[in-house]
Amino acid sequence: MTNSAEKMEFQSEAKQVLDLMIHSVYSNPDIFLRELISNASDALDKLRIENLSSDHESESIAPAQITVLTDKRRRTITVSDNGIGMSRDELVSFLGTIARSGTKEFIHAMREMSSGNGELIGQFGVGFYSSFIVAGRVTVETRRFGSDESWLWDSTGDGTYTIEPGLRAECGTDVTLYLRDRAESDEDSGADSKDYLSSWTLREIIKKYSDFVSHPIYLKDSDDKKDGEGGAPPEPVNSMKALWIRPEASVSDDEYKEFYRHITHDWEDPMERIVYKAEGTNEFHALLYIPSRPPFDLYYRDGAHGIQLYIRRVFIMSDCRDLIPEYLRFVRGVVDSEDLPLNVSREILQQDRQTAMIKRSLTRKVLDTLKKMKQERPEEYAKFWDKFGEVLKEGIISDAKNRESIMSLGLFSSSKSGRTSLESYVAAMNDGQKSIYYLSGAKSAVLADSPKLEAFSERGLDVLLLGDPVDEIWVAAASEFEGHPFVSASAADIEIEGGGQASSNRAEAKKLEESGFLSRVKEAVSGMDLGVKIEDVRLSSRLVDSPATFVQKGDAISPQMRNFFKSMGQDAPPEQRVLEINPAHPLIQKIASRVEEHVDEPGNIGEWAALITGLASIADGEVVANGRDFTHTIEKLLL
Numbered sequence: 001m002t003n004s005a006e007k008m009e010f011q012s013e014a015k016q017v018l019d020l021m022i023h024s025v026y027s028n029p030d031i032f033l034r035e036l037i038s039n040a041s042d043a044l045d046k047l048r049i050e051n052l053s054s055d056h057e058s059e060s061i062a063p064a065q066i067t068v069l070t071d072k073r074r075r076t077i078t079v080s081d082n083g084i085g086m087s088r089d090e091l092v093s094f095l096g097t098i099a100r101s102g103t104k105e106f107i108h109a110m111r112e113m114s115s116g117n118g119e120l121i122g123q124f125g126v127g128f129y130s131s132f133i134v135a136g137r138v139t140v141e142t143r144r145f146g147s148d149e150s151w152l153w154d155s156t157g158d159g160t161y162t163i164e165p166g167l168r169a170e171c172g173t174d175v176t177l178y179l180r181d182r183a184e185s186d187e188d189s190g191a192d193s194k195d196y197l198s199s200w201t202l203r204e205i206i207k208k209y210s211d212f213v214s215h216p217i218y219l220k221d222s223d224d225k226k227d228g229e230g231g232a233p234p235e236p237v238n239s240m241k242a243l244w245i246r247p248e249a250s251v252s253d254d255e256y257k258e259f260y261r262h263i264t265h266d267w268e269d270p271m272e273r274i275v276y277k278a279e280g281t282n283e284f285h286a287l288l289y290i291p292s293r294p295p296f297d298l299y300y301r302d303g304a305h306g307i308q309l310y311i312r313r314v315f316i317m318s319d320c321r322d323l324i325p326e327y328l329r330f331v332r333g334v335v336d337s338e339d340l341p342l343n344v345s346r347e348i349l350q351q352d353r354q355t356a357m358i359k360r361s362l363t364r365k366v367l368d369t370l371k372k373m374k375q376e377r378p379e380e381y382a383k384f385w386d387k388f389g390e391v392l393k394e395g396i397i398s399d400a401k402n403r404e405s406i407m408s409l410g411l412f413s414s415s416k417s418g419r420t421s422l423e424s425y426v427a428a429m430n431d432g433q434k435s436i437y438y439l440s441g442a443k444s445a446v447l448a449d450s451p452k453l454e455a456f457s458e459r460g461l462d463v464l465l466l467g468d469p470v471d472e473i474w475v476a477a478a479s480e481f482e483g484h485p486f487v488s489a490s491a492a493d494i495e496i497e498g499g500g501q502a503s504s505n506r507a508e509a510k511k512l513e514e515s516g517f518l519s520r521v522k523e524a525v526s527g528m529d530l531g532v533k534i535e536d537v538r539l540s541s542r543l544v545d546s547p548a549t550f551v552q553k554g555d556a557i558s559p560q561m562r563n564f565f566k567s568m569g570q571d572a573p574p575e576q577r578v579l580e581i582n583p584a585h586p587l588i589q590k591i592a593s594r595v596e597e598h599v600d601e602p603g604n605i606g607e608w609a610a611l612i613t614g615l616a617s618i619a620d621g622e623v624v625a626n627g628r629d630f631t632h633t634i635e636k637l638l639l
């Protein structure tokens with residue numbers, strides 16, 4: 001460290017990752033090179049984009065290249081690129097901190113895997129920090145495109161790093177790894193440690209992980225003859241063949257997986273890939289992947305979309321939102337158009353007819369692939385649905401054209417069959433049943449216990465339990481599936497179709513009406529302050545085992561849905577609650593006879609009515625409005 005070097009600390013999460021890199025046992029240390037080459041390749045792409053989009057005339061930039069240089073005497077490997085480089089601030093924030101919120105999860109997963117000391121950690125990589133798997137010290141000398149300053153970053157990964165002025169003359173970055181002693185790493189790793197200074201070893205690793213990288217990767221040793229001193233011009237190690245152009249049969253599974261890692265930085269294999277070529281007036285190639293797990297920013301408004309756009313093999317932009325709809329934003333991959341002009345901008349893409357056509361056909365392709373997965377690999381598909389279903393459902397609302405196909409992809413909890421699709425639901429309908437019954441407004445597990453299901457179970461009818469907040473919105477938007485209307489099981493005026501007759505409680509109902517019990521409860525309830533006004537009290541024909549429940553007059557709107565309306569700055573239609581009482585329920589009958597016995601004590605009825613509404617709230621999975629009074633009344637009833 002020289003006088004001008006400034007010493008700085010890594011952010012705490014970065015420290016944890018570094019610590020894992022240094023002290024965990026890697027079954028596959030080779031990945032450090034894949035990560036560094038991937039960063040170099042990104043830096044070259046970024047330079048091209050910045051140079052194209054900058055206001056001033058595009059500068060002529062040197063041909064892109066990545067060099068892996070070994071020095072056997074110093075025991076170093078240097079990965080160099082002539083890409084965008086980093087400013088001093090960027091060095092601090094990119095290499096000193098970890099911005100990705102997925103990192104916590106990663107640290108956790110790593111810890112889990114490495115617990116039980118000595119166990120080998122697999123294919124994971126956390127970008128740049130992977131260098132510390134093999135290196136005891138790493139330096140980064142870099143110069144930002146457009147800047148006249150160069151910086152040298154230096155660290156042994158022990159919690160601090162230094163930054164001082166560097167000597168790089170052109171834009172780009174050199175990452176130098178000072179390899180740990182083999183003896184030293186052998187001792188605590190046990191993994192077979194390779195000679196990373198051997199050009200044969202490095203060539204193998206580059207071919208395996210980075211063959212498709214679209215910039216040339218050269219391998220050099222400090223002992224090689226200098227360029228221009230005779231000998232053949234150097235050949236790139238990688239073939240640079242765009243994977244998405246090659247016929248699917250000529251690409252191995254591993255190559256596809258490596259490419260996925262390259263573009264996503266995900267350490268898990270994708271769940272599915274789609275290789276597609278569109279011919280005709282609008283020609284393009286697409287290589288798409290469905291990840292095995294959701295990216296951390298899936299629900300962020302500005303979260304990344306996963307499609308990179310190439311035009312005739314030239315990288316144009318990542319995060320291309322116009323090529324895939326919002327509700328498929330988890331799909332990752334590459335689209336390479338033969339017909340779009342090279343100077344296309346985001347603004348042009350938005351209005352472009354060809355882009356719209358590509359988007360339509362990719363959407364169809366992805367939906368078809370999911371359909372096939374659902375039919376052929378139902379178990380795996382169920383996992384997909386658990387992770388991405390909630391996002392896909394947004395498409396039922398926003399993509400009217402593909403609405404039925406997206407609905408067909410859904411898997412929903414249901415009261416009778418556990419889990420069902422809409423198609424199976426319709427196929428299993430009872431004679432005379434036309435509607436698709438559903439309950440919404442709470443988590444599926446709470447809905448499964450709802451008293452509103454009793455009449456349906458008694459008739460052998462299945463009810464969908466729609467527990468996601470987005471469910472109520474798409475059900476309202478779609479209103480039917482294949483001609484079958486969606487009907488809320490909590491609607492006050494529901495007429496339940498199909499199936500055998502439910503148990504009749506007419507006689508009991510008549511008694512409660514005639515004795516005046518119903519009208520007394522109604523009067524008492526109308527004066528109560530329960531937060532939500534109760535519009536009406538009725539004797540229920542839908543309840544079997546429960547004493548009471550709340551149902552909705554008009555459109556059923558749950559508390560979640562109300563909050564949603566509020567957040568959009570809109571007034572939700574007023575809630576119209578109806579209290580339904582089960583006249584045949586022993587508890588209700590007991591209360592009714594108590595009330596009758598004490599008709600001369602008018603204060604009484606208020607307490608009983610509060611008890612009934614409390615029971616309804618509890619049965620609906622809600623909180624009782626006045627818990628203390630409720631408890632007192634129960635005491636009175638029991639003691």
Ligand code: ADP
Nearest residue numbers: 039040043085086094095126127128129173265
């Ligand atoms: P990731 O690549 O997954 O974002 P890394 O830890 O590998 O994470 O790198 C962090 C950031 O550092 C990168 O996103 C990039 O902005 C910057 N970076 C790393 N290597 C280079 C490089 N060779 N040239 C320019 N920037 C780089």
